[in-house]
Amino acid sequence: MPLIDASHDSLPCRFFFIALLELYELLGSITNFIKDVDPEPTPQQRAAIASLITASLAPEHLTTLHPLLPALPPSTLTPLLEQEIARHASNQPLTGGIDTSRYEALDAPASTNPTDYHSTLQKAYTSSTYLHTRNQNLALLEQFGKNAWLVGNAQLEDILRDVERELVDTRQQTEEVNKMRKAGQEGVRGEMEGLENAWKKGVRGVVETEIAAEGLRLEILRQRREGVGR
Known part of the structure; x- marks a missing residue:
């Protein structure tokens, strides 16, 4: 393939740039002509136009749909979703849900009553035991979870192969039955x-x-x- 040695100063390139400049000047003149024929409205004119548009609208146009618009379909949301949407629309804080206080550190009771300290200590023991057990489970999952997952996948693959083998056998039996049926029909034709x-x-x-x-x-x-x- 020959190389292109022509530079931008070649004759076709000059004609192209000249035509491009002429087109740009023509577009500029058209734009100026449009501005002269239909000038930009002033802020007072814009305000007058907006007031005319507002006067032509019905007072309830912001809250009432146009008669030509179809009616909205009935809502199929559950009461719980409707309650949550209403809460979000009224900017109310989220209440209920999961109680996260059980995962928070316990503070010492304000009173000096030994019974209160004993109750708080029992809750702390319970929380510590739960977190310790959960930590052990996570450690076991990290250590043996991958292998258990791989073993489970291998077992599922074995089950899949058995099912596929049964499917192949069933298809072969079906074909044999069809062949026997056809042979019997041909024999007594x-x-x-x-x-x-x-x-x-x-x-x-x-x-x-x-x-x-x-x-x-x-x-x-x-x-x-x-x-x-x-």
Whole structure:
């Protein structure tokens, strides 16, 4: 592929830049013309326009929807969500929920009563035991959790392979049953066709017999009528 040795001072580039400058000047002149025809409104004119727009609006336009707008669908929120939305709209603090005071450090009671100190000490022992047990569980999880997770995944993979193997066996059995069914149908096709043809012939014979009997009955009736007429 040949290299491009032409510089920006080449003749096509000069024509391009000249055309670009002429276009820029043309756009500037059009902008100035538009400003001369329709100048920028003054602040007084803007205020007058805003007052006219406000006067043309209904007093309840900020609280009432336009008649052409469809009605809002009924709310499907639960009472708990509606309560939370109302709390957030009224800027009320969050109340209830999980009590986090059990995870906070206990302060010494204000009184010097030994009973209060004993109760606080019992709560501190309970909290310490809980945190110690939780720390042990987290340590065990950090030490053995990964291996337990891998073992669980391996067991799930074994179960998946067993299920896939059963699926393959079931499909093979289904195919074998279909082959046996098709082979059985092919084996008795001649017999079935013969029986069907015999049945058709039998039905045809019955119909022909009924037609002949009906014709004979009509012939007998005709002869009787002729005999009576004589």
